[in-house]
Amino acid sequence: MNSTNPLTALTLTDECREHLLDVDKPKFEIRNLKRVSEDGVPILKSINLEIPKGAIVGIIGPSGSGKSTLLRALNRLWEPPSASVFLDGQDISHLDVLSLRRTVAMLFQLPALFQGTVADNVRYGPHLRGIKLSDEEVRKLLLMADLDASFVDKSGAELSVGQAQRVALARTLANSPQVLLLDEPTSALDPISTENIEDALLKLNKNRGMTLVIVSHSIKQIQRIADIVCLLVDGEIVEVLKPDQLSQAKHPMAQRFLQLSS
């Protein structure tokens, strides 16, 4: 594998690509994506990347390297320059932003539930579009987030952070996203809650072909779930590797980061 070029998925070896669902149809194409801070400091430096449909892509790198900025560009939580991010071939800056965020949903580090019951939270997104989910639909969504039906009538305030994160996942899934962006989704969770979320994410990917892009500080987590790992250093993708090849990273900063993180 060519591991030094800021790669696109097209340059991955066949071995790396073969287990992806639909590698010939990139879900996202990112072309020459740049961001400079107001005082002129580069935050993202010409990111070029293809995210294959149905892949789980991990993004790792030192603090401040631009991981969250890159993730947020994919559903315009940060507005990228036009013609730099394409979803299914369409420039996302031309899409309706609310429908983009339903298709490309974000799960944050800390779940913020609305007041009311778990069911109220899960029904929220469809309700905004005039759709009322049945009790059965709510239960199915909870199940997809690894929660059983006993949670339906609980209030958000009664839940542990791990349970609340799974409710936040079910609420997100109620909008039928095709892509989930995950910004350190388990960093506030204990190991068992982390495993529950990872299991739910892997099932969503395997059973529904959902494309996942996950920023994590946990190399082990990335190795457990990702198909492809992008190493971001100082606003640049310096390497794209398979998770079991991370120890072969060549970039000195990437090597140092990986040594200190493992």
Ligand SMILES: Nc1ncnc2c1ncn2[C@@H]1O[C@H](COP(=O)(O)OP(=O)(O)OP(=O)(O)O)[C@@H](O)[C@H]1O
């Ligand atoms: N809205 C903003 N305005 C100006 N600078 C910003 C803004 N958002 C982020 N930055 C800067 O961009 C750089 C990258 O930030 P970002 O949060 O994307 O990094 P990160 O790799 O996700 O970091 P961490 O791992 O600590 O969460 C940082 O130097 C940060 O201070």
